[in-house]
Amino acid sequence: MSEKYVHISKASSLLGEDAYMLRAWEDEFEKFLTIKRDEKMARIYSPENIEMLRRIKNLKEAGLDKKTITLMLEAQQMVEKNPPQIKNKEETDEIKKSLAKIVEFIDSKEVENLLQLNLRIKKIEMGIKNTILETNKEHELLLKAQTERNQREFKKINEQLQELTVTSKTERKMYQEEISNERQLVKEDIESRERKFLSFVREHQQKQDRFKHRKSGLRFIKNMIGFAK
Structure with missing residues (x-):
């Protein structure tokens, strides 16, 4: 062997x-x-x-x-097997280097972190949905709006990532910085909305508890009046 x-x-x-x-x-x-x-x-x-x-x-x-992985692997192979037509060896070497770096970037932890961001969005959506279903149906409208916004944000990140495969070395560096900034903004935005939703749910629950307590107090007073009579 x-x-x-x-x-x-x-x-x-x-x-x-x-x-x-x-x-x-x-x-x-x-x-x-x-x-x-x-x-x-x-x-x-x-x-x-x-x-x-x-x-x-x-x-x-x-x-x-499996379907998404297959599509991504096919796209990578297409880039590797079908480089653009070039005129001289220097240009060939430069394009090969650029393609190698693009493939390396696609396989890197940076991209993995972006993909992990989508998983976190889904976990946040599920956590908020479970909490809201236990309290009030009205909150589902807020959940739907937040979910759509998360999906638009992540779609935007993925579109920027795909553009890296057809840009020059200088442009690729610029997009990397933009993606890093965008990723940080999305992360901060998600954490902020998560805190707001949890605060809103807790406040709603506290109002319900106070309302139950007030009803219990009124019932006790009525019973006392009935006993006095």
């Missing part, structure tokens, strides 16, 4: 995943993974296999479903 190939135990160690998970991903994403076998019919993984499994792992950990 060539030294560049490794068995599943080594691949599992390199990726930090159990061997059964690598086999599951091989079945789930067979379009992107062609795993060879050695003379004993044991799986052997090439560097390209390891890299593809690493991409799949990052996208899985970001909470994406």
